Amino acid sequence: MTLTRRSVMVMGAGAVVAFGLPMRASAAGEDKIAEFTGGADMAEGGITLSAPEIAENGNTVPIEVSAPGAEAILVLAMGNPTPGVAEFRFGPLAASQTASTRIRLAGTQDVVAIAKMKDGSFARASSNVKVTIGGCGG
């Protein structure tokens, strides 16, 4: 097959379609992030997200977030039907910017935590959790 200009264009369009689909699945999550950060850059580090590597039951997955100096932490499950999980806002009497809870995960996916620091900067951490049994019913 000779590589004409036309065939290159067709292949390019096909690639956009092929790669565009999986991105759309997490677009709602990206929108949530943009809404929280206002499009600002996010640093790696400064925030810790603890989640199990393998969760047998997606109905209750223990997680812990910790970001010293944060005023708010947003937790997202990028592979859930709705990506939002929780937003923690720490008041003046919070001894540490740490919180634990239990969340639902529909399947194997990345859990993302974003901290908004007091100086207005943002930090991001993510953790991949393998889920044996999904937790959103159906």
Place this chain on the structure above:
Amino acid sequence: MADNVRPRVKAPRKAEPGEAVTIKTLISHPMESGQRKDSDGNPIPRSIIHRFTCEFNGEMVVDVAMEPAISTNPYFEFEAVIPEAGDLKFTWYDDDGDVYEETKTVAMA
């Protein structure tokens, strides 16, 4: 009104002035996500607790906005500074307008 909603809080009864204490809370609630379907295939409407706050003598410790991805019987663990004797007030806000409250008194050691 979700049935049998019962808040449970574990907080110390005494603390040193300025001490950081760990607080654990659990409230029994189905946290119906709105994603599930009943046996006839009809979606079960969402019914969750969407906000939880903890205050000490009126000052905020933590304020959590919750989504359907929080598990049944929402559990939270966090740390608070206890500057003086007073009351820890915990409030849960249900989708249906109900508000569940719990108060724990902390004395000075």
